[in-house]
Amino acid sequence: MSSRTLYRKLVESHTAATLDAQNVLLFCDLHLMNEYTSPQAFAGLYEAQRGVAMPGQNVAVVSHIIPTQPTRIRVIADTASALQATNLKKNCDHFGIPLFDTNDALQGIEHVVAPEHGMIRPGMVVICGDSHTTTYGALGALGFGIGTTEVEHVLATQTLVYRVAKDMRIRIDGALPVGTTAKDLVLAVIGRIGAQGARGYVVEYCGSAIDALSIEARFTLCNMTVEAGSRGALIAPDRKAVDYVMARAPDIATLHREAALNAWRDLHSDDGAEFDTEHRFDAGDVAPQVTWGTSPDQVVAIDGRIPQPAELPDGPVRSSADRALHYTQLKAGSLIEGTPVQHVFIGSCTNGRIEDLRAAASIVRGRHVAPGVRAMVVPGSGAVKAAAEAEGLDQVFTQAGFEWRKPGCSMCLAMNDDVLADGVRCASTTNRNFEGRQGRGAITHLMGPAMAAAAAVTGRLTDVRRLEILQ
Amino acid sequence: MTRHVRIDGRAAALRIENLDTDQIMPKQFLRGIDKSGLDAGLLHDLRFDASGAVRPDFVLNRAEHKDTSILIGGSNFGCGSSREHAVWGLQQFGIRAVVASSYAEIFYSNAMNNRLLLVTLPPQLVAKLMDDADDPSGNAIEIDISAQTLRSRSVQATFELMPRHRQMFLEGLDSIGLSLTHQAQIAAFARDHWARQPWLRDVAAATKRRL
Numbered sequence: 001m002s003s004r005t006l007y008r009k010l011v012e013s014h015t016a017a018t019l020d021a022q023n024v025l026l027f028c029d030l031h032l033m034n035e036y037t038s039p040q041a042f043a044g045l046y047e048a049q050r051g052v053a054m055p056g057q058n059v060a061v062v063s064h065i066i067p068t069q070p071t072r073i074r075v076i077a078d079t080a081s082a083l084q085a086t087n088l089k090k091n092c093d094h095f096g097i098p099l100f101d102t103n104d105a106l107q108g109i110e111h112v113v114a115p116e117h118g119m120i121r122p123g124m125v126v127i128c129g130d131s132h133t134t135t136y137g138a139l140g141a142l143g144f145g146i147g148t149t150e151v152e153h154v155l156a157t158q159t160l161v162y163r164v165a166k167d168m169r170i171r172i173d174g175a176l177p178v179g180t181t182a183k184d185l186v187l188a189v190i191g192r193i194g195a196q197g198a199r200g201y202v203v204e205y206c207g208s209a210i211d212a213l214s215i216e217a218r219f220t221l222c223n224m225t226v227e228a229g230s231r232g233a234l235i236a237p238d239r240k241a242v243d244y245v246m247a248r249a250p251d252i253a254t255l256h257r258e259a260a261l262n263a264w265r266d267l268h269s270d271d272g273a274e275f276d277t278e279h280r281f282d283a284g285d286v287a288p289q290v291t292w293g294t295s296p297d298q299v300v301a302i303d304g305r306i307p308q309p310a311e312l313p314d315g316p317v318r319s320s321a322d323r324a325l326h327y328t329q330l331k332a333g334s335l336i337e338g339t340p341v342q343h344v345f346i347g348s349c350t351n352g353r354i355e356d357l358r359a360a361a362s363i364v365r366g367r368h369v370a371p372g373v374r375a376m377v378v379p380g381s382g383a384v385k386a387a388a389e390a391e392g393l394d395q396v397f398t399q400a401g402f403e404w405r406k407p408g409c410s411m412c413l414a415m416n417d418d419v420l421a422d423g424v425r426c427a428s429t430t431n432r433n434f435e436g437r438q439g440r441g442a443i444t445h446l447m448g449p450a451m452a453a454a455a456a457v458t459g460r461l462t463d464v465r466r467l468e469i470l471q
Numbered sequence: 472m473t474r475h476v477r478i479d480g481r482a483a484a485l486r487i488e489n490l491d492t493d494q495i496m497p498k499q500f501l502r503g504i505d506k507s508g509l510d511a512g513l514l515h516d517l518r519f520d521a522s523g524a525v526r527p528d529f530v531l532n533r534a535e536h537k538d539t540s541i542l543i544g545g546s547n548f549g550c551g552s553s554r555e556h557a558v559w560g561l562q563q564f565g566i567r568a569v570v571a572s573s574y575a576e577i578f579y580s581n582a583m584n585n586r587l588l589l590v591t592l593p594p595q596l597v598a599k600l601m602d603d604a605d606d607p608s609g610n611a612i613e614i615d616i617s618a619q620t621l622r623s624r625s626v627q628a629t630f631e632l633m634p635r636h637r638q639m640f641l642e643g644l645d646s647i648g649l650s651l652t653h654q655a656q657i658a659a660f661a662r663d664h665w666a667r668q669p670w671l672r673d674v675a676a677a678t679k680r681r682l
Contacts, residue, residue: 016660017653022633025653027660029671037554039504050647054661056676065502080502087504098679106682119678121670131553131577147555147581149646157650159657163580163633195489196547199573229547231576251677252670263668295489316488316546323487413552415498422521432551434493436516 003270005167006234007202010142010267014125016159026162029124029141031154032110033060033097035084036415037129041152042091052095054158059119060092061100061110064415068378068405074102078417095155108381108407111135111223111349116383118248122237122264127154132349132431134226138218139245140237140267142202145226165231166276168201169269172209174284179465181359182217183351183429183448185209186224187289191299193279199229201277204269209283210235215244216355223350224431227296236268288464291433291446292336293324298433300336302451302463308332327435328443329423337461339445343426344375344456345438346402346449348412351429352380356449357388360429361396363453366470369401370459376403378410378418402456414438427455476641478567478588478614480540482623483530484601490544491551492578496560509560535607541614543600544571548589549578558585568614570621572597583636584646590614590621590630599626616640 004012017025038060045052052058065081067074076082085102092099100107106117111132114120122140127133129151136143146160154160176185190197203225213221218235225233235241242264246253252260287301298321300306309321309332325332330339346352346360357379369375377397379385385407388394394404411418412430414437420426422441429452433444445461454464487494500512517529525532531539542561548571549557558581561569568588582589592600600623604610609624616637621628638644650657665672 014664016657020635023635025650025657027657027664030674036501040506040555043505048647053657056673059675059679078502084502084504096676098676100679117678117682119674121674123668124671124674129553129555131551145553145577147553147558147577147584149555149584150580153647153650156647157654157657158661159650159653161635161646161650165576195550196573199547199576229550229575249670249678250681256670260668260670295491319486320488413493413498415501432491432493434491434551436497437493440497440516440521 003272003274005269005273005275006140006204006236006267007142007165007167007232010123010125011164013123019161022163023161024164025159026125027159028127028154029057030119030126031058032114032126032128032133033058033151034063034110034130035088036064037148038091038151039084039087041148041155044152045155050156052097052155055096057158058097058155059114060088060097061113062088062102062107063109064409064413066102066107066408067416068408068410068418070405074406076102081416104382106382108384109349109352109409112352112380112384115139115219116248116381118245121245121249121252122241123267127160131226132223134230134233135219135223135349137222137232137234138215139241140235140264142232142234144232165202166200168198168203168277169275170203170205170279170281171207172205172281172283173207174209174282175212176209176283176286180286180288181448181450182213182220184286184289185283186221187291187296187299187446188286189281190224190228190297191289192281193228195227195229195295195297197228198225201230202232202234203230204234206236211238214355215240216353219353220350224296227431237264288451289447290336290451290461292328292330293321294327294433294435295320295324296431296433296446298324302337302461304336306330306332306334306336337463339425339461340459341425341427341445341455341461342373343420343424344373344452345378345411345426345428345430346376346452347378347380347410348430349380350431351449352378352384354384354387356429357384357393360449360453361393362469363450363464363467364400364402364457365396367400367457369456373456373459375401375456376405378405379407381407400457411438427452427461476615476617478541478616480567480612481536481538482541482543482600482604482610482612483536483539484543484604485530486545486601488545489547489550492549492554492557493551495549495557496554500560501554501556506559509556510563513560513564540565540567541612542566542569543597543604544569546572546594548574550575553577555581558582558587562587570597570600583639586640588614588616588640592621592628592630596626596628
């Protein structure tokens with residue numbers, strides 16, 4: 001057999017039927033759902049009197065609309081949102097689909113909940129009505145987002161009509177410098193290749209810098225690769241990935257260990273496999289990153305300057321920069337460091353895991369949130385929250401003046417009541433700095449968790465490398 | 472299903488690169504359990520100011536663009552969130568086709584699945600179409616889906632459409648119904664797949680039961 005990429009292997013091993021020259025019927029091992037992109041899909045099933053083909057391969061989580069105030073029992077005050085939650089439960093009950101409901105102790109963001117309980121396994125195809133499903137490539141699973149019509153299709157057939165993508169490889173060697181993380185790495189990559197740089201491709205990451213990343217760091221990397229337009233992001237599973245899954249999937253560890261290891265051994269691109277496009281980066285060049293604009297590729301190193309649109313190539317890049325600077329109210333050519341912020345948000349499917357909270361806490365410990373800044377931590381899930389509390393991280397944050405809240409998507413897309421006011425500038429560990437994303441007129445600066453913590457304690461966009469770790 | 476063979480209408484230019492679906496359909500309009508009322512949310516912050524008043528200078532609010540049914544957009548149109556509400560909102564507002572040099576992948580599938588026509592043309596032609604669209608006396612566009620041609624005052628072009636998508640527009644297509652004709656094949660695939668990898672069977676239900 002000819003040399004194949006990991007992506008092709010995953011597509012071929014999930015092709016239930018070939019439909020035409022461009023499309024296959026792709027079998028989906030796991031379908032995740034949330035309360036806001038699934039209701040119309042269920043309605044479509046009822047209308048056509050269709051059932052759910054394989055309920056046990058589907059799972060739902062109330063994640064986007066859920067309030068995060070630190071109350072014991074969570075009540076969704078907004079009536080429309082409350083209806084989305086009860087409607088999801090009704091649909092899941094009706095079709096026998098497992099659900100992490102509003103007051104489930106393990107509720108959280110779908111992309112945090114699924115892997116932490118061993119639901120994501122190497123070699124899977126995982127889909128969800130949410131663009132950040134690319135996260136699962138960190139474990140060698142092909143994950144990608146779909147729309148609601150496709151959600152209905154998957155429910156009815158457990159397959160998807162799938163256009164096969166092109167292959168891109170991004171090799172990153174070298175070592176990430178002290179003070180930088182996977183978030184800085186992925187922002188730097190997006191900054192280099194652009195918000196459309198991987199459009200039409202599934203990206204496979206490789207190289208020594210990728211090997212060195214923890215699994216949670218790889219989640220961050222693969223999660224945000226969709227912001228370069230990619231249709232998936234993959235990392236061939238290594239020992240770390242296998243250990244991560246085995247520790248969370250007792251059924252494999254006890255019953256299928258050898259068979260699984262054997263099956264996963266082939267999950268890599270063959271020598272000589274051809275990629276349509278290749279990029280190479282040196283992780284050693286990466287500095288802490290912060291976005292200045294309204295697209296994730298509008299990013300600079302924290303010690304860098306906001307670009308002068310006049311110096312950018314004439315055309316879309318320049319006009320976008322002009323538009324973005326008008327929105328973010330920043331001065332072209334000035335240093336980004338020192339820009340005052342009024343809000344700090346730590347959380348999301350990109351940076352809401354325990355390692356992210358530890359990184360933020362390491363900067364917060366022994367310091368206090370700067371006057372005039374509101375800072376909040378929203379753990380990615382109930383399990384992350386419990387783990388953080390067991391380590392005392394909640395105390396570190398609350399003693400420093402942070403709000404320690406309940407899990408959910410929260411201010412990443414501000415679909416619940418965590419919405420910023422007009423003109424508020426936010427240091428955020430989320431994934432999108434789009435106009436109005438966190439609230440109409442609100443300005444989002446994307447960065448890693450330690451950088452966001454540094455902004456919280458100084459009240460300004462700050463190079464975290466300047467701050468000592470206090471005890 | 473209705474057949475969509477031609478789309479003839481008036482165009483408006485949206486000169487924004489990477490126009491994301493958060494802007495096309497902001498979060499506060501995503502709280503429904505049906506598809507209704509999304510025309511109110513379409514491009515909300517561009518159409519209305521913070522007090523809710525109409526922004527008269529925004530292209531779709533100008534009298535000469537009142538009957539716009541074709542948008543000429545920037546590249547990577549529809550990037551970001553997978554929310555299909557963006558497509559439903561465009562259609563409810565009366566948009567039947569978008570022309571741009573490129574589209575985000577999930578948005579493209581969502582649009583095709585709803586038969587919102589997305590025409591991909593080279594950037595130079597899109598720029599010309601934008602100029603045509605700006606002139607109220609010359610902003611009529613004719614799109615023939617079966618011939619895959621587009622015509623405006625200064626542009627005459629052919630465009631690509633995957634055979635499957637073309638068929639969806641011309642004949643209507645119950646995609647789920649068609650896929651269900653492969654039901655036996657899917658079942659056989661799953662049996663085989665799970666025989667080799669039994670840890671994938673029922674993975675969601677089994678995990679939830681264990682927790």
